Amino acid sequence: MKLPKITLLISLLFVSISPYSKADIAPPEAGKRIIVHKVGKGEELHLLAGYYLLNAREWGKIYVWNSDVISNQNRIYPGQELIVYVDENWQPPYDLNAYLRSIGRK
Known part of the structure; x- marks a missing residue:
């Protein structure tokens, strides 16, 4: 029965874990607003984090905020529909749909 143990061990090595947890992310403070983003074709959490949070590596925040949906x-x-917390004065840094088309995602 060594094969199942090895298979399980290998499977566990490939499990991806978010770098964030609910405890790491406090509720949005004053000066933040909520945006409800409807996911479109070709979108991924890291692309949305780059767009809304200006840092693709913060995708885990969006995941945690929406762990009841994702x-x-x-x-x-x-x-x-995903909830994203952004600064009160946030403005789109670029056209998300145009960007997704330019990288072949739409």
Whole structure:
């Protein structure tokens, strides 16, 4: 029965874990606003983090904020509505749809 133990061990090595947890992320402070983003084709958490949070590496924040909607941090689906907390004066840094088209995601 060594094969199942080895298979389990190898499987565990490939599990991806978010660098954030609910305890790491406090509720949004004053000066923040909520944006509800409807996921489109070709979008991924790191792309949305780059767009809204200006840092793709902060994708885990969006995952934690929406962990009740996102069952797998590696998969989001068109039509899902995600909550993102941004600065009160946040403005889109670029056209998200144009960017996704330019990298072949739309």
